[in-house]
Amino acid sequence: MQAVPSELLAIDRKKRVNKPFFELDLRPAEERVSDFDEVVIPFTPEEAQYQASRCIHCPDPAPCMLGCPTHNDIPSAMWLIEQGKFVEAARIYHNTSALPEVCGRVCPHEQVCEGSCVLHKSGEPVLCGQLEVFALAQERELDPYVAEKAPKTGKKVAVVGAGPAGLACADYLLKQGHDVTIYDAHPAPGGLLVYGIPNFKLSKDVFFERWNDMVNLGVEFVGKTYVGKDTTVDEILAQGFDAMFLGVGSLIDAPMEVPGEDLPGVYEATDYLIRGNVGDDILPENAERLPDLGNDVVVIGGGDTASDCLRTSLRMGVENVTCLYRRTEAEMPGSAKDRKLAKQEGAKYKFLTQPVQFIAGEDGKLAAVECIEMELGEPDASGRRRPIPIEGSNFSVPATTAVKALGYWPDEIIGKTTPDLETHKWGLIKVVDAETGQTTRENIFAGGDGVTGPDLVVTAMAAGKRSALAIDKYLKKQK
Numbered sequence: 001m002q003a004v005p006s007e008l009l010a011i012d013r014k015k016r017v018n019k020p021f022f023e024l025d026l027r028p029a030e031e032r033v034s035d036f037d038e039v040v041i042p043f044t045p046e047e048a049q050y051q052a053s054r055c056i057h058c059p060d061p062a063p064c065m066l067g068c069p070t071h072n073d074i075p076s077a078m079w080l081i082e083q084g085k086f087v088e089a090a091r092i093y094h095n096t097s098a099l100p101e102v103c104g105r106v107c108p109h110e111q112v113c114e115g116s117c118v119l120h121k122s123g124e125p126v127l128c129g130q131l132e133v134f135a136l137a138q139e140r141e142l143d144p145y146v147a148e149k150a151p152k153t154g155k156k157v158a159v160v161g162a163g164p165a166g167l168a169c170a171d172y173l174l175k176q177g178h179d180v181t182i183y184d185a186h187p188a189p190g191g192l193l194v195y196g197i198p199n200f201k202l203s204k205d206v207f208f209e210r211w212n213d214m215v216n217l218g219v220e221f222v223g224k225t226y227v228g229k230d231t232t233v234d235e236i237l238a239q240g241f242d243a244m245f246l247g248v249g250s251l252i253d254a255p256m257e258v259p260g261e262d263l264p265g266v267y268e269a270t271d272y273l274i275r276g277n278v279g280d281d282i283l284p285e286n287a288e289r290l291p292d293l294g295n296d297v298v299v300i301g302g303g304d305t306a307s308d309c310l311r312t313s314l315r316m317g318v319e320n321v322t323c324l325y326r327r328t329e330a331e332m333p334g335s336a337k338d339r340k341l342a343k344q345e346g347a348k349y350k351f352l353t354q355p356v357q358f359i360a361g362e363d364g365k366l367a368a369v370e371c372i373e374m375e376l377g378e379p380d381a382s383g384r385r386r387p388i389p390i391e392g393s394n395f396s397v398p399a400t401t402a403v404k405a406l407g408y409w410p411d412e413i414i415g416k417t418t419p420d421l422e423t424h425k426w427g428l429i430k431v432v433d434a435e436t437g438q439t440t441r442e443n444i445f446a447g448g449d450g451v452t453g454p455d456l457v458v459t460a461m462a463a464g465k466r467s468a469l470a471i472d473k474y475l476k477k478q479k
């Protein structure tokens, strides 16, 4: 429900619809490729108030709220920002979101809140995402949020996986007074927010400020613990936990299965992004900074991960950075917004191109990628036209570094090491109730990419919160 103030009933919607739109200010492309800082120039208070005043306050439930997987009360936040009540606006987001400053930056807004905005039908939507970033930054500066916490219940919950799903689950349970310990294979929390999404999309400082708030709520973090290998789900539960949430993501890089994949200079996207974007203090064990990448980097794939790898390579000073994709731009699954930024920054694209072999130079390192030209046939199961190789069209692309960004698979280890925890589809955790994330074990819940396969930060977060509500109910019944 929107908190609709009476003044809103008197607004002139027609006048608001006709207010001119101003694009987000971005740092110039040539400046931003020289560092890993964020790309968008934040709103000034005046710009934010103007932008928020474009909201026409649709009747409840507003389409933007319905379009947001966590159902943020965006219209109320817009009204408060317009009135200059920035901290109050930020508080609105905390009611529904555990990571509002993260979602403001990384959500594909054109697919969720901004995509649902009625102004979007005839022109440009209200820029809700950047307004969320603005309100949260103002709050952090003027009056940092301190969450209310219920008295301790004496109940203990273990969370496996410190990505958006696990963090959203932990955040809600901590506020209900339960003790929460998060286990993760990585040395630091964040999941793909830290060990995937590059700094120029989401600065690590922004994430760790929010993490600090969770530390103040009392969360315990046990890093460098790969559940299924270093310990098991049942060994953790046996330490006195009343329930568990599994937010383990889908983090295994899809293989390409072509000759030469193991040559020096050929990388998997996750390894590449971690080694290019994560600071020495939180690098996983045995991971080293990327070496000199040479002059020619090719990135194989058409999703957001490919865009992130292209843009990371450009920031590492590589001269020629090229994306190889087997269909055309129209079939690319990644965000058009990120692709536009990549192109502005100098990334080139070669469509209808399928690598078939990585070729070594005399020094034994990668020197080229042999490719074959493709043409599009009939649509396949995904609805996109199937790429078909054109016989005899092989050609070679010079490459000192190649990055495979072909998508992600779930890790089967939790299913394989936990009796009676059922998995399906290559290891995704099976839930018997999609709303609560209840698994085939009574006190184990699951959510996020480990249940759905690769999706979004906001959908993982929403799933973690839904499971937290169910776990809280389950724990209260135990009394």
Ligand SMILES: Cc1cc2nc3c(=O)[nH]c(=O)nc-3n(C[C@H](O)[C@H](O)[C@H](O)COP(=O)(O)OP(=O)(O)OC[C@H]3O[C@@H](n4cnc5c(N)ncnc54)[C@H](O)[C@@H]3O)c2cc1C
Pocket: 106, 107, 108, 160, 161, 162, 163, 164, 165, 166, 183, 184, 185, 186, 190, 191, 192, 193, 196, 197, 198, 201, 225, 226, 227, 228, 247, 248, 249, 250, 251, 273, 304, 305, 308, 411, 413, 414, 447, 448, 449, 450, 454, 455, 456, 457, 458, 460, 461
């Ligand atoms: C490069 C990249 C860029 C992306 N960019 C965007 C974007 O801009 N916007 C967007 O909305 N989404 C983006 N996504 C998708 C988004 O990051 C994920 O959908 C989201 O992080 C999923 O959250 P999660 O909590 O389910 O899992 P994750 O974030 O993957 O976290 C899972 C955590 O579980 C831990 N873990 C896994 N297995 C075990 C185990 N056995 N024992 C202990 N710990 C374990 C992992 O170490 C990890 O920390 C991107 C994904 C990638 C790969």
